[in-house]
Amino acid sequence: MIIGLTGSIASGKSTVAAMLNELQLPIIDADLVARVVVEPGTETLQQIVEAFGEEVLLEEGTLNRPKLGDIIFHEPAKRKTLNDIIHPAIRREMLRQRDELLENGARHIIMDIPLLFESRLQHFVDNILVVSVKEETQLRRLMERNNLSESEAKARISSQLPLFEKEKGADAVIYNNQSLESTREQLHKILRIWQVVN
Ligand SMILES: CC(C)(COP(=O)(O)OP(=O)(O)OC[C@H]1O[C@@H](n2cnc3c(N)ncnc32)[C@H](O)[C@@H]1O)[C@@H](O)C(=O)NCCC(=O)NCCS
Numbered sequence: 001m002i003i004g005l006t007g008s009i010a011s012g013k014s015t016v017a018a019m020l021n022e023l024q025l026p027i028i029d030a031d032l033v034a035r036v037v038v039e040p041g042t043e044t045l046q047q048i049v050e051a052f053g054e055e056v057l058l059e060e061g062t063l064n065r066p067k068l069g070d071i072i073f074h075e076p077a078k079r080k081t082l083n084d085i086i087h088p089a090i091r092r093e094m095l096r097q098r099d100e101l102l103e104n105g106a107r108h109i110i111m112d113i114p115l116l117f118e119s120r121l122q123h124f125v126d127n128i129l130v131v132s133v134k135e136e137t138q139l140r141r142l143m144e145r146n147n148l149s150e151s152e153a154k155a156r157i158s159s160q161l162p163l164f165e166k167e168k169g170a171d172a173v174i175y176n177n178q179s180l181e182s183t184r185e186q187l188h189k190i191l192r193i194w195q196v197v198n
């Protein structure tokens, strides 16, 4: 089974992914892939510089992530420009990794894709698992984790579909507002129902 793991920024996807990793389930992380495809020397990074200018590069030639983040999380048109450049590269690399795992006999694969719904990738997975959280909890955790102001955190949250929309498209939802143990119990129950674990 290929499980699409998604949610919203700071809803707890990486936290749940770590729990899945403890179960030895292979995980393809879109955010990590998004870093690989923009490494110095890649065509994708070149296209980003052509679109946004040298200001989005650090001296050593790597992407200035906070700088590009500030641009795209506040300007939807520029976010679309970036997405049109980077999403095809991310998609290609994720499918390459998925096919490699399947060829090597993987029975279950987790694809951790924050923008699964926004990028309309539902057809790449069998079941969709959404990690959801109350807005005030999400805002607090995001501000604390990334040391962001409330407005910066809200700009990032509003750049994605609302969680209640994603819950509608889910085959299962984990409500990540309480303790990590509560989240883990919900996860294991869902994996047993899907016969991913005994
Ligand atoms: C703009 C970038 C450079 C900012 O990097 P930074 O290290 O500050 O943030 P990071 O990559 O950790 O992203 C944090 C979270 O922001 C959200 N996010 C990232 N990109 C986007 C986007 N284009 N639209 C909406 N939300 C996004 C995701 O929930 C992600 O988990 C980076 O987010 C990026 O390359 N985004 C484009 C690639 C992408 O769409 N990634 C999502 C994969 S599905």
Ligand SMILES: Nc1ncnc2c1ncn2[C@@H]1O[C@H](COP(=O)(O)OP(=O)(O)OP(=O)(O)O)[C@@H](O)[C@H]1O
Residues within 6 Å of the ligand: 007, 008, 009, 010, 011, 012, 013, 014, 015, 016, 031, 114, 141, 142, 145, 176, 177, 178, 179, 180, 183
């Ligand atoms: N149940 C929980 N209780 C307390 N803190 C939590 C819980 N779940 C997650 N967190 C914390 O909230 C923050 C966001 O969680 P996490 O990084 O897993 O979210 P994410 O969905 O992967 O975020 P992003 O989309 O930015 O990658 C982290 O600092 C994490 O340690």
